[in-house]
Amino acid sequence: MIGSSVGRLGMGPATSADDDIRLGSDMQVVRRMLSLLAPYKVRLFWSFVLMIVASAATLVQPRIIQFSIDRGIIGGRLNELTLWAAAYVGSLVVFWLASYYQTWVLSVVGQRVLFTLRTRMFAHLQKLSLRYYDHEGIGHIISRNTSDVSALNEILTQGLLQTISDVFLLVGTIVILFTMSARLALVTLIVLPIMVLLARWFAKGSRPAYRRIRLTISAVNAALAENIVGMRIIQAFRREEHNFDEFDTVNRNYVRAQKGAIFYHAGVMPILDLVDAVATGLLLFAGGAWILSGTAPELTIGILTAFMLYTARFFEPIRDLAARWDQVQAALAAGERIFYLLDLEPDVKDKPGAYELPPIEGHVAFENVTFAYDGVHAILKNTGLEAKPGERIALVGRTGAGKSTIIRLLMRFYDIQEGRIAVDGHDIRDITQQSLRGQMGLVLQEPFLFAGTIKENIAFGAPEVLEAVEGLEKICHAAEVVGLREFIESLPGQYDAVVEERGGNLSGGQRQLISLARAFLADPRILILDEATSSVDTETEALIQRALDRVLAGRTSFIIAHRLSTIKNATRILVLDHGEIVEQGTHQELLEREGYYYKLYTLGFSFGDDDQIAEGYVEEVGVVS
Numbered sequence: 001m002i003g004s005s006v007g008r009l010g011m012g013p014a015t016s017a018d019d020d021i022r023l024g025s026d027m028q029v030v031r032r033m034l035s036l037l038a039p040y041k042v043r044l045f046w047s048f049v050l051m052i053v054a055s056a057a058t059l060v061q062p063r064i065i066q067f068s069i070d071r072g073i074i075g076g077r078l079n080e081l082t083l084w085a086a087a088y089v090g091s092l093v094v095f096w097l098a099s100y101y102q103t104w105v106l107s108v109v110g111q112r113v114l115f116t117l118r119t120r121m122f123a124h125l126q127k128l129s130l131r132y133y134d135h136e137g138i139g140h141i142i143s144r145n146t147s148d149v150s151a152l153n154e155i156l157t158q159g160l161l162q163t164i165s166d167v168f169l170l171v172g173t174i175v176i177l178f179t180m181s182a183r184l185a186l187v188t189l190i191v192l193p194i195m196v197l198l199a200r201w202f203a204k205g206s207r208p209a210y211r212r213i214r215l216t217i218s219a220v221n222a223a224l225a226e227n228i229v230g231m232r233i234i235q236a237f238r239r240e241e242h243n244f245d246e247f248d249t250v251n252r253n254y255v256r257a258q259k260g261a262i263f264y265h266a267g268v269m270p271i272l273d274l275v276d277a278v279a280t281g282l283l284l285f286a287g288g289a290w291i292l293s294g295t296a297p298e299l300t301i302g303i304l305t306a307f308m309l310y311t312a313r314f315f316e317p318i319r320d321l322a323a324r325w326d327q328v329q330a331a332l333a334a335g336e337r338i339f340y341l342l343d344l345e346p347d348v349k350d351k352p353g354a355y356e357l358p359p360i361e362g363h364v365a366f367e368n369v370t371f372a373y374d375g376v377h378a379i380l381k382n383t384g385l386e387a388k389p390g391e392r393i394a395l396v397g398r399t400g401a402g403k404s405t406i407i408r409l410l411m412r413f414y415d416i417q418e419g420r421i422a423v424d425g426h427d428i429r430d431i432t433q434q435s436l437r438g439q440m441g442l443v444l445q446e447p448f449l450f451a452g453t454i455k456e457n458i459a460f461g462a463p464e465v466l467e468a469v470e471g472l473e474k475i476c477h478a479a480e481v482v483g484l485r486e487f488i489e490s491l492p493g494q495y496d497a498v499v500e501e502r503g504g505n506l507s508g509g510q511r512q513l514i515s516l517a518r519a520f521l522a523d524p525r526i527l528i529l530d531e532a533t534s535s536v537d538t539e540t541e542a543l544i545q546r547a548l549d550r551v552l553a554g555r556t557s558f559i560i561a562h563r564l565s566t567i568k569n570a571t572r573i574l575v576l577d578h579g580e581i582v583e584q585g586t587h588q589e590l591l592e593r594e595g596y597y598y599k600l601y602t603l604g605f606s607f608g609d610d611d612q613i614a615e616g617y618v619e620e621v622g623v624v625s
Contacts, residue, residue: 029335033156036117040109047105051165054098057091059172062309064088066180070302114153121145121341129347130413131373139222144341147217148334155324155331163324166317173314177307181299184307187286188314191275209260213330216254218337223250276315283311348415350432357435360424361389362525362556364410369419371409379405381579382419387556387572389525394559394567396600397576403560405579407528410558411440423526441524445531447515449506454488455495457514461522478521482547484513512544520551527557573597 037044064087072081121144177185227234227243234243287304364387371380380402387393395403408414409421412428421428428436441461449457455475456466465471475495479485487510491497499506506514519527529548549569561567568587575583575590575597583590583597590597 029332029339032339033152033331033335036113037109037156039116040112043105043109047102047109048164050098050102050105052168054095054102055165055168055172057095057098058169058313059176061088061091062306062313063176064091065309066300066302066306068302069305070300074301110153110156113156114149117149117152117338118145121149121338124342124344127346127349128344129349130408131347132344134373137222137226139220139225140218142225143218143221144337147221148337151327151330151334152338155327163321166320166324169313169317173310173317177310177314180303180307183290184283184287184299184304187282188279188307188311190282191279194271194275209257209329212257212260213254213333216250216257219250220254223247272315272318276312279315280308280311283307348412348433351429354430354432357423357426357431357439360426360439360525363387363389363422363424364526364556364558365420365422366406366409367420367422369409369416369421371405371414371416371418373414375417379579380409380416383579383581385574385581385584387558389556390554391571392552392557392559392569394561394570394573395576396561396567396573396597398600400578401576402579403576404530406576407442407530407558407560410526411442411528412436439525441519441522441527443512443515443519443527443529447511449499449511449514451501452499453493453496454491454499454514457499458495458517458521460518461524465521474521475517478517481520481550482513482516484510484517484547509544513547516544516547516551525555527552527555529557529559529561531560575600 064084068081068084068088071077072084125141125145174185174189177188223246227247234240284304287299287307291299291301291304364385366383366385369380369383370378372378383402383406385393385406395406397403409416410428412421412433415429423431423436450460455472458475458478459465459471465474468474472495476485479488479495488494488497559567559570567573570587572584573587573590574581577596583593583595585593591601
């Protein structure tokens, strides 16, 4: 994001494009969260049954203690005391078994929900157009697929059934209390209005706090990703201290957001403990007084003891629910962000009835194409060009002229506003993106290699080759065509040699040659080279140039370059200026005209590293060209 990066340089990481998301009511988010559990209804049903069994075992334990006291100890019956003691141990065993299997089932469901949700999100991210990635930081995207998904999963599995269990325990406790003694039950529930007011205060204040937590942790992830990727530049320009201060600011914002949530959480728990203590004191005083005075003949020492235990258990699920409210708020905030992402529609998508592009010869035509990244500031203006099968077209011009925009539109990374782009007479908006790009190849200025082996990187555009009987032979041939075979076979492991992340253990020229071998093996009819030799030395450039001659043979190609050696052998050179083709012809023809190309040539072909939007527009809007 060139514009956004320049605009905020020195002012900390940029915010996400969807930092202030609102999806409507909480119930809308909750319904969509619960829909993720639909495939696991049977497992959740058995988890629910086990939860009821475990909760029932918990509920009977104070009652067993009451009978042990009244009928065993006070009644002087050792056999009955033994029986009730065994029953108590049995309830603990039942509780343990039911809890164990419930936890196991929920853990399995939780992992499957995590897998499903992350898979859905990754698949959706692959469908989104490049415009989304122009405006969204990598850290924010990763945050949605990691911390947000984990927060959502936590409440959907363990949190959901545990909440139901707490409600069951709460209601069951109240029912048992009234069954044992209505008067003592009413004494216990005197504190209920205080808890209702407390719950309303907690719910009202904690939701914004947890939304801020989700936003600030996303900013922390974004700052980490940006600084780790740019560490070489940070160290080269001695920005360590400055960038540390920026990260420190972002991290402190996260800590402040956490403190805001802790304020509510820390305030609720002590108040609940105080209310518990008040209820217990009232119960002990009132129950003891009624037993001593004989005004409540239904009360016994055992019943009062059981009441004390039930009162403690009455407040346990309330504490759990209050603590789990943290999870609920975090999950709702995370759910908003996740579902917002899943609801995003790609800017570029196949139209209804789009058909597969048949095998092409490589004829390309731009017909009066006008395009603006923001729909207003035109980068290409009524542009027309034609490339016949097998032609080598070079695109030349200053930064901002529209070179890279042409190839991005040809590969349909963006859709044009006016005009038509056709490949072998097929409007690219009428055919599927997969079939279009399946017959194109792209080699970038900074080749991107993935962590894996050399053969996996060469076969990236044709993965079926890896499984083919003659697959390795084809990979070796591709490496030989680009002049890389000798180097690869000198490595330990040869084609199975490990490539580090982004090709960090290879030189720039080696990475570029591997990307050329990748393009050759994919066998595209149209090949696009975007500054493929601009970042290598002269000797390596000569190697790449020889490889290019072999790879480009017989293919329609578009070459963006500012080195004479790369473009002088082009069939035709298109010279762009401010989004318009101002000249075209061979290298020699354009020099003889002594026009705009001649002027650029005399300046040494310093055309810039990439095609970007005009400088003033970058500063004003912050859009990537």
